[in-house]
Amino acid sequence: MGTWMATIRFPDGTERYARYSTVVAAVVSNLYTTFHVEHHRAEPTGEPLPTFPARPRAPIDELIPVVISHAPDDNHWYAVYCPRRCMVLGPTSPHRCWRIQATSDLAHGTVHRLRHLSRLRGRGLCGAPVLDAPLPYRRYESWWGEEEPEPQPARTDIFAEWTSPDMCRECLLLVLDQAE
Numbered sequence: 049m050g051t052w053m054a055t056i057r058f059p060d061g062t063e064r065y066a067r068y069s070t071v072v073a074a075v076v077s078n079l080y081t082t083f084h085v086e087h088h089r090a091e092p093t094g095e096p097l098p099t100f101p102a103r104p105r106a107p108i109d110e111l112i113p114v115v116i117s118h119a120p121d122d123n124h125w126y127a128v129y130c131p132r133r134c135m136v137l138g139p140t141s142p143h144r145c146w147r148i149q150a151t152s153d154l155a156h157g158t159v160h161r162l163r164h165l166s167r168l169r170g171r172g173l174c175g176a177p178v179l180d181a182p183l184p185y186r187r188y189e190s191w192w193g194e195e196e197p198e199p200q201p202a203r204t205d206i207f208a209e210w211t212s213p214d215m216c217r218e219c220l221l222l223v224l225d226q227a228e
């Protein structure tokens with residue numbers, strides 16, 4: 049129990065560091081540019097970088113896909129960073145990715161062949177009309193969080209699809225705003 053260091057990796061090779069809480073299983077701090085190692089354990093160090101949460105979000109195509117991992121096992125997931133707010137918009141937790149997969153369908157749009165997340169028959173989260181037959185993506189979970197016994201689609205980190213030209217980025221941002 050406690051905190052581990054998380055590393056946020058940008059496409060240009062830049063790394064930022066933050067604290068990952070094992071209590072809430074999520075990144076819980078601002079980003080830092082440096083870290084130090086004490087008693088064999090890495091810790092972000094120095095002044096945290098400022099964030100500007102009240103600023104309007106950068107246009108969708110200026111958002112930056114990042115990969116977040118945390119010690120000790122380098123478990124990693126994909127997320128999106130806003131260069132105007134100077135913060136990770138989310139997901140800040142790998143569990144969030146699995147919740148999205150358990151609560152959303154993925155379906156092709158009827159007009160353009162974009163893939164949309166959907167929680168309503170016939171509509172993507174962004175409002176685009178989607179085909180009734182969803183793509184293999186959603187994994188049903190039982191009340192206890194256990195996997196259902198029948199074969200299910202593989203666990204998919206949908207934010208890894210941010211850079212796929214056929215993935216609707218608007219749907220990805222909208223799912224972050226939905227309460228789980």
Ligand SMILES: [Zn+2]
Pocket residue numbers: 163164165172173174175176216217218219
């Ligand atoms: Zn969409």
